[in-house]
Amino acid sequence: MRRKPIALLLGGIAAAGLSLSALAADTVTVPKEALPHTKPIFAVTPAAPTPAETGKQIAFSRKRGNCLACHAFPNVQAQMPGSIAPPLVAMKLRYPNKSVLRAHIWNAMKFNPNTAMPPFGKHKILTKEEIDKVVDFLYTL
Amino acid sequence: MKRTILALAGAILIAAPLAAFAGPKHDREELVHFFSSRYPNIKFNNYVYGSMAFNPDAKAQYDSIMEFPPFTPVIEKGKKMWEKPFKNGKTFASCFPNGGKNVAGDYPMFDNKLGKVVTFEMAINQCLKKNGEPQLSYSNMKTMGVLVSYARTLSDGMKMNIKVKGPGALAAYTRGKEFFYRRRGQLNFACATCHVDNAGKRLRSQILSTVVGQATHWPVFRGGTRLFTLQRRYVGCNKQVRAVPFKPGSEVYNDLEYFESYVSNGLPMHASVFRP
Numbered sequence: 001m002r003r004k005p006i007a008l009l010l011g012g013i014a015a016a017g018l019s020l021s022a023l024a025a026d027t028v029t030v031p032k033e034a035l036p037h038t039k040p041i042f043a044v045t046p047a048a049p050t051p052a053e054t055g056k057q058i059a060f061s062r063k064r065g066n067c068l069a070c071h072a073f074p075n076v077q078a079q080m081p082g083s084i085a086p087p088l089v090a091m092k093l094r095y096p097n098k099s100v101l102r103a104h105i106w107n108a109m110k111f112n113p114n115t116a117m118p119p120f121g122k123h124k125i126l127t128k129e130e131i132d133k134v135v136d137f138l139y140t141l
Numbered sequence: 142m143k144r145t146i147l148a149l150a151g152a153i154l155i156a157a158p159l160a161a162f163a164g165p166k167h168d169r170e171e172l173v174h175f176f177s178s179r180y181p182n183i184k185f186n187n188y189v190y191g192s193m194a195f196n197p198d199a200k201a202q203y204d205s206i207m208e209f210p211p212f213t214p215v216i217e218k219g220k221k222m223w224e225k226p227f228k229n230g231k232t233f234a235s236c237f238p239n240g241g242k243n244v245a246g247d248y249p250m251f252d253n254k255l256g257k258v259v260t261f262e263m264a265i266n267q268c269l270k271k272n273g274e275p276q277l278s279y280s281n282m283k284t285m286g287v288l289v290s291y292a293r294t295l296s297d298g299m300k301m302n303i304k305v306k307g308p309g310a311l312a313a314y315t316r317g318k319e320f321f322y323r324r325r326g327q328l329n330f331a332c333a334t335c336h337v338d339n340a341g342k343r344l345r346s347q348i349l350s351t352v353v354g355q356a357t358h359w360p361v362f363r364g365g366t367r368l369f370t371l372q373r374r375y376v377g378c379n380k381q382v383r384a385v386p387f388k389p390g391s392e393v394y395n396d397l398e399y400f401e402s403y404v405s406n407g408l409p410m411h412a413s414v415f416r417p
């Protein structure tokens with residue numbers, strides 16, 4: 001715990017060093033205004049996305065859910081889905097109990113020991129909160 | 142509690158004699174049968190084309206690229222390495238039957254004296270050692286990779302011909318087989334999840350190849366330029382599921398290659414081919 005401020009400080013120095021050397025080097029620098037506007041995904045601002053919207057981002061991101069690797073989402077515009085798993089549609093109808101749907105994403109092996117689906121919760125591929133948002137997204141399908 | 146233990150013990154007693162009957166030959170037949178019943182239109186010999194066996198467009202692209210492969214200069218370089226005499230005047234050809242022609246399909250083989258699986262690349266290093274030359278790193282595509290991109294072409298057309306005889310060989314084969322079927326990595330996949338259960342299906346845009354035929358055509362040039370040996374591909378597939386990969390040339394991968402090669406028995410070898 002005590003080390004953290006030092007690490008932050010060191011990080012700050014390293015960052016400063018980097019920007020300094022970038023100035024020194026003969027490179028093209030992009031003016032700040034031209035940089036894409038970035039904000040933390042979970043920031044609570046009036047314009048913050050709904051949990052379902054965030055869930056969709058998590059589900060479709062290659063680095064996180066990557067559900068498209070295996071599933072098609074016929075109700076959502078999405079390119080190049082895989083063909084390993086069933087298409088995800090009418091989820092609310094088919095899983096009236098949200099916790100069952102959630103459990104499927106937490107650890108699909110509980111339902112099918114031979115499943116190809118990664119155990120997103122059990123193996124900490126996604127956090128609890130992220131999985132809740134993915135479930136909210138699935139309920140919109 | 143007692144009952145479960147008894148039941149478990151019973152299950153093990155029943156499983157043991159079954160396991161004794163099921164051997165490499167049975168494994169291979171079962172896999173071939175599985176793929177041929179699921180995909181009756183794909184001819185046995187076409188498993189060597191991997192994912193392209195399921196995709197006529199990709200196979201057509203393969204055929205046209207293989208007419209004038211962009212990687213021919215690399216293979217030429219490998220030929221020079223293969224033919225260059227050692228300091229003692231001998232060459233690689235002196236270490237192999239037939240000067241190294243039609244031998245790659247016999248590898249990996251189990252060496253009873255060493256008690257280990259010997260891959261073709263290991264046999265090359267044994268040859269270097271025997272002749273007082275420095276050995277090559279199994280991870281180095283620029284040396285070992287380039288050398289075998291030619292050396293393996295000397296066995297083009299040979300049928301994969303792996304033997305598993307004796308308890309040591311069977312144990313190595315079984316370790317390779319267990320590695321292939323065991324789930325690993327944060328994403329929790331076994332090789333078999335992708336290359337048996339879901340072979341022929343798409344993971345995103347990539348069609349998954351069948352394990353039968355995966356060991357016959359190495360190295361490959363991905364995108365026509367990037368040289369991969371079989372074991373470098375293993376590293377990639379392990380990383381894909383966020384598992385810590387092993388080193389090319391490690392005993393774990395050699396045993397895996399032994400298993401993968403055995404189940405490719407009967408398929409024609411063809412070295413240095415294009416992959417998308």
